[in-house]
Amino acid sequence: MxxxxxxxxxxxxxxxxxxxxxxxxxxxxxxxxxxxxxxxxxxxxxxxxxxxxxxxxxxxxxxxxxxxxxxxxxxxxxxxxxxxxxxxxxxxxxxxxxxxxxxxxxxxxxxxxxYVPGPSLAQAVRRGGALPVGTVRALGAGIARALADLHRAGVLHRDLKPGNVMLSVDGPRLIDFGIARSSTATTMTATGVMVGTPSFMSPEHVAGARRVTAASDVFCLGSLLCYAATGEDPFGDGPLAAVLYRVSQAEADLSRVPEELRGTLAACLAADPADRPSPERLAELLGPAPAKAFPWPEGVREHIGEYGRELAQLVASGGPLLEAPAGFGPVVVPDVPGLHSVPTLAPGAPHPVYPPTAPVGRDRPRRGRLLAAALALVVAAGGTGAYLLWPEDGGGGGGGKDKAPVKAAGPRVPGVDDRGPADGSGFVAQNAAQRPAGWKPWRAELGAPAFGCSAGEAALVCRTTDGRYEALDPAGGKRLWAADLVEDPRDDQSFIGPTGGVFVAGGTAVPAVHGPYAVLLSGGRLQVRDARSGAVRWEKEGPSGGGLATRPVVADGTVFVPTGDDAGGRMTAFALADGRELWSKALTNADLARVDFRDFEPVAAANGLVYAMSDAGFVAYDAKTGDQRGQVPPEAKECDALLVRGRYAYCAPLDAGNDAPLVLHRLDAVTLAATGSGPLAVPAGVAESGAWPTAVSDRAAVVLDAGPARWVDRRDTGAHDGVYVLDPATGGRLGHYPIPPLAADGRRQLVSPPLLTGSALVYADYSALRVVPIGEDGRPGKERVVPVPGAPGPRAEEEYDRSGGTHLGREIRPPLVLPLGGVAHVVYDTGVVVSVELPREALGTAPDRAAGPAAEEKE
CATH class of the missing domain: 3.30.200.20 (Phosphorylase Kinase; domain 1)
Known part of the structure; x- marks a missing residue:
């Protein structure tokens, strides 16, 4: 680290x-x-x-x-x-x-x-133990292909050991090959101290460094794979002389190596170099490269993610990590302004420091390589956007102005909903590795109107207005599974009562997809399922939920859910892997007047913290221990929306009746203390429009005035409705994009909560995807309208008797856009789901529009 x-x-x-x-x-x-x-x-x-x-x-x-x-x-x-x-x-x-x-x-x-942001193989095995057979096969095949490339270049590795294999999201990366040693260094120093790790040498190493050949690297790889498969050194331990003797005689203990691997690894560890397979042959024996995501076990993926988060936090701070004076922890000094999009080298990318005239020995094409993920780091205001790599000739599907492939970024965004990822920032980095294998544009229909969805690599899961969940395959729209956690079939309608009370069928919350998991909260039950198959991994009774926006918050291997009741709110943390209760905190006292009740629940997670609504306003807790770290100041106590972005958190009260103007606070993300002399100076024309925040990045803050909507009883006149782009530091207005007007026949459009993705603002209406490029300085360009095939189109309000309540399944509600891997899943309130490719601007490849609006591209 x-x-x-x-x-x-x-x-x-x-x-x-x-x-x-x-x-x-x-x-x-x-x-x-x-x-x-x-x-x-x-x-x-x-x-x-x-x-x-x-x-x-x-x-x-x-x-x-x-x-x-x-x-x-x-x-x-x-x-x-x-x-x-x-x-x-x-x-x-x-x-x-x-x-x-x-x-x-x-x-x-x-x-x-x-730089490969991830642990070494040695660190991963020490922490998590031996790797599964499938992982060892893929690991070995990748390293064998690396050795083949090295040997073709005339380079021997000479020091292949677990510490020199780094683990990235998309596979292993070999480091430290062909590096110079001191002229006095040999296999053994003059004092008899070993240079290297004895168990990962070859007999030729022991005999003398000048005898090392390409076959020696294969022998070392065999030892390394034994270690990965068993968690133990293949030549044992004990006195150095004894270990060296066993290496020199190729006497490896393979008894604990799984049977499926034993023959192949025994061939690598043959005493005679001529009997060992070539790297190319070894790659064939171990199997082809993974067609989809690299098969790391969950523990290793989490380990890799820790490195990504640590790098994200460092760069988001804007400066180097410095040693603090005695008595203090490390200090990050923010002295690097102006960083927006920070690329990380991915495998197969051209090495940018090689000039055309540099004597690199050859100039062979670098086309057709694997483009894999390095880090999907979603970070932060005041420091960075996403870490994105854009190779000049990268691979992937698509072509043309709208189908330029999204390029690799780093660790995968575990899941996204209408608030973005778990931080609620509304910013979603695009990562080529997350595009579903075999994806093509598709259209599907749910069994009931959609009512809050979440998408990941494995599945797209939606809550429906009748209180059920339905899961679709993100690659083609095929139905994967459905779940109804409430036994009473009469509890199948979601509505707003005549007095304004909200009733959600089954008390069913918005789902959360997080990597291979789907987290469901319904009927007083918390379920964690396999996102792909729907199989229940574990379940807990008692958690509450069911508000319009209630959802589990999942981050850092933990599920945070509301567990209180009408007498008082609580938040409880459960281990994502097995459901162990980790800690629980009260969010209210028990004697609140009913009028003071709010949705006391977790709302976001970032920076190692989880944020929740309490009776004192938003509060930040340490995600691992539950210790309180911060609380909003009194002037921000009435905030209902919270968006966390790196060093800052933005909050605002939401006023459904538009009786009060928008007030947008910029807070410290850890302490939630105010960062300036007061709220941001949002222009009066924006503040009075009824706008509310939906997304924020280091470049821009986005607020939406959705216009009048019957089902939320807005008194908004619609005069100022639309999407506003603001300066995230000052609140100054940078751009405005009106909502499509009411058609002559009474049909209307509503728009989804806008999200930021790549270097663009993305949202949808009932007919099209709308994309606004955002320049390096935050200034937006010309809005581009991209029709969505299969979208339902503008609609008229349904007339029915609303005296007994507003039935949400019969009302026109905004669509949702879930962008992931360069693909946008657009979910309409009718239950129609359309999956389309994001235009170039949304992927981060659009040219800067820093000078202001630019001409619209023609369709």
Missing amino acids: LGPLRADAPRRIGPYEVLARLGAGGMGEVFLARGTGLPETSPGSHPGGGGGPVAPVQGVFVAVKTVRRDVAGEPAFRDRFRREIRVASLVDSPYAAAPVGGNADAGTPWLATE
Whole structure:
């Protein structure tokens, strides 16, 4: 994980800005750094080790290794280091984190490689134990393909061990190949200290480093896979001499290796190098590359996600992680303004620091490679947008102006609903790895009107107005499963009573899809199901729910749900994997007047915190312990909406009758204290329109005045209805997009809550998807209207007797847009669901519109 920088640590290495410390190696320290877009002022900064300066892509993350002064002072070291950088630059593999720059002539020589945000294989096995057979097969096949690429380039790894295999969301990445050692370093030092890990050497290593061949790397890979499959070193432990002897004789203990793998790994560990399979053959024996998501077990996926969240938090802060004075924890100093979209190198991306004239040894095409996910980091105001990579010639489906493929970003967004991800920010990064395999545009119909939905990679799950859940396949719209948690068939209508009371059939909440899980809350029962099959994994009795917007909040391996009753509200945290109760907190006292009751429940999770509505307004709790961390100030106590974005949280009271203007507060995301002298200065024309916030990013805040709607008894005249884009720091108005007017025959359009995705604002009406590009400075461009085939179109209000209440299944309600993986699932209140590809602007590939509105693209 990331460590703070000491006071004497460098702040810049070559053309890279240093952000944190990753660790130390045999030659020196390793730092996390970010490309500045500025060239190194000293020569020799390209991968070839000499020549003119190179400017790396701004924002690209790298791991930079520096060399100890005593090693750098050896007479022959710099020549050797320069030669090693040049050789390593020949590596071109989607399964290896290749070097992207280096300088052997700097005062402190350095080498930069692609940064892989995830644990090493050693860390993952130590934490979670042996990996499943299917995972070991995919892991081994990926590393074998990396070795094949290395060997074709004339490079031997020479130090293949679990610590040199990093785990990313989409598979393993090999690091530290062909790197220079001190000229005095051999397999054994003069004092007999081993350089490397004995159990992951080959017999040739033990015999002498000059005898190492390509087959030696295969032997080491066999040892590594034994470790992954059993959690133990294949040559045992004990005295060093005994371990080395067993290695030299190829006497590996394979008794605990699963039978399905034993023969293949035994071949890798053959004593005679000629008897070992080639890397290409080994990849064939282990199996093809995964057709869909890499088969990491859930624990490893969570482990990888921790690295992504940590990186997101660091970059969202805007500055490096610094060592604090005694008595304080690490401090992040926000001294890097203006960062918006920060790319992370993904496998197969062109290495941007290689200039066309750099002596990298060859210039072969990099087309047709695997484009995989590195991090889907949804972060934050004041620091970043999404970490997105846009290779010039990336792969994937689609083409043309509207079908440019969304490119890889990093760890997957676990799920999205009408508020966006779990932070409620309304910002959803787009990640190519999340597009369902085999996806094509589709249209489907639910069995009843839709009433709140959530989508993930495995399923799209909707609540219906009759209190049930229905799940669809996000790739093609096929119905996967349905669930009705309420036994009483009479409880099948959702309505608003004559006095304004809201009744939701079955007390059924909006579902939450989170990775492979679907979390349901209905009829006083909390169920966690397999999102794909619908099989119940665990269930708890007692949780409450059923408000119009009530939903489970899922983050950090935890489910947060309301568990109170009419006497008082509570929030309880359960372990997502097995349903263990972790902690519970009261959100109200028991003597509140009925008029003071609100929906006391969790509303968002971010920054290691969970946010809930209490009788004191919004409160922040530590997600792991339940300890209170923050509370809104008195002037924000009446807030009903909360959007959390990195360092900031935005809240606003929602006034259905529009008797009061919009008041938008900008708060500290941890303490929920006010960050300025008062609410943002929202222009009067916007504030008085009845607008309410739906999305926020570092570039823009979005508020929506949905116009008059009979079922919420708005007294809005509709004079100012539409979508407003505001400055997230000041509240100043940047743009306005009206809602389509009422048709001459009385039919009307309503629009979905607008979300921010990539570098655009996205929302839908009953006929089309609406996309507004957002420039780097937050200024919006011209709205583009993209028709949605199969959409129901504008509709007239249904006439029926409303004296006994407003039946929500018969009312015209806004659609929902659920954007994920470059695809938008548009859910209409009628139960029609249409899945379409997002236009280019919504993926982050649109040109900057910083100068203001631009001309609309023609359809």
